[in-house]
Amino acid sequence: AxxxxxVAAFKDQKSIDEIKITLTVQVKPVTPRCSVPKSVAVGKSAxxxxxxxxxxxxxxxxxxxxxxxxxxxxxxxPKYVNSSFEVNPRxxxxxxxxxGKADTGLYYCIATNEAxxxxxxxxxxxxxxxxxxxxxGGVVVVLLVLALITLGICCARRKGYxxxxxxxxxxxxxxxxxxxxxxxxxxxxxxxxxxxxxxx
Numbered sequence: 001a002x003x004x005x006x007v008a009a010f011k012d013q014k015s016i017d018e019i020k021i022t023l024t025v026q027v028k029p030v031t032p033r034c035s036v037p038k039s040v041a042v043g044k045s046a047x048x049x050x051x052x053x054x055x056x057x058x059x060x061x062x063x064x065x066x067x068x069x070x071x072x073x074x075x076x077x078p079k080y081v082n083s084s085f086e087v088n089p090r091x092x093x094x095x096x097x098x099x100g101k102a103d104t105g106l107y108y109c110i111a112t113n114e115a116x117x118x119x120x121x122x123x124x125x126x127x128x129x130x131x132x133x134x135x136x137g138g139v140v141v142v143l144l145v146l147a148l149i150t151l152g153i154c155c156a157r158r159k160g161y162x163x164x165x166x167x168x169x170x171x172x173x174x175x176x177x178x179x180x181x182x183x184x185x186x187x188x189x190x191x192x193x194x195x196x197x198x199x200x
Contacts, residue, residue, distance in 0.1 A: 028116035029055030032092070036107050036123035040099045041130045050092030050109035050120065059111040061092035064122075066105045070094070099127050 006018045032052035040046045050061045063070045072087045074080035084097040092109060108122035 025056070026113065026115035027054060027056040029059045029111040029113055029118045031118045032059075032061070032109055032111045032120045034107075034109050034120035034123060036125050038124075039126045039128055040096075042100060042127055043098050043130070046096040046099050046125070048094040048107055048109075048125070050094075050111065052092075052111040052118065055111065055113050055115065055118075057113050058090075059113040059117075060089045061087075061109055061111055062089065063087050063094045063107060063109050065103075065107055101127050101129075103127050 001023055003021045003023060004018055005021065006016060008016045029052045032050050035049040037046050037048070048063065050063070052059055052061075070085070070087055071077045071080065072089060074083040074085045082100055082102050085094060085103075086097075087094050092111070094107070094109075096103065104125065104127045106122045106124050108120055110117050110119045
């Protein structure tokens with residue numbers, strides 16, 4: 001904010017004078033929020049984040065690895081010749097183009113402005129080797145199992161285990177119809193007399 005002070009002097013040539021003062025209130029950063037991946041495969045990219053929104057003026061950020069400050073660019077320091085990272089001091093991002101085994105360690109960030117600084121809790125990032133041989137071996141085993149299952153089904157079909165046991169229309173024989181017999185009652189022959197019989 002801007003403050004103005006006026007001074008009046010009746011015996012001076014100027015009857016009134018003033019001065020303006022601008023007051024800026026600075027706020028120390030609070031504990032930043034850090035995000036560090038737990039594990040990353042060798043050769044993969046990774047981004048570590050550090051954020052703080054309460055400090056004024058806006059703080060700058062610096063990352064530390066095993067309590068050692070990291071340069072903004074790994075190429076500028078021979079100590080990190082086997083690493084490939086960049087630090088953005090304005091956004092707080094630490095970006096690895098391709099992590100290596102040497103990048104394993106404890107990482108934390110410090111946010112700093114004219115009023116002070118604050119540090120986040122350290123988090124460990126582990127870099128592990130990608131077991132390509134194990135992945136390929138697993139795929140080969142799965143393919144072999146599928147091939148054995150397919151071969152077993154083919155053999156079972158050839159031996160007739162999946163054949164249809166329902167009767168075939170050509171071999172089906174209709175049951176014989178019963179003989180048809182007609183009877184005729186007569187008065188001379190008693191109760192009944194056989195008239196005719198035939199078979200269809």
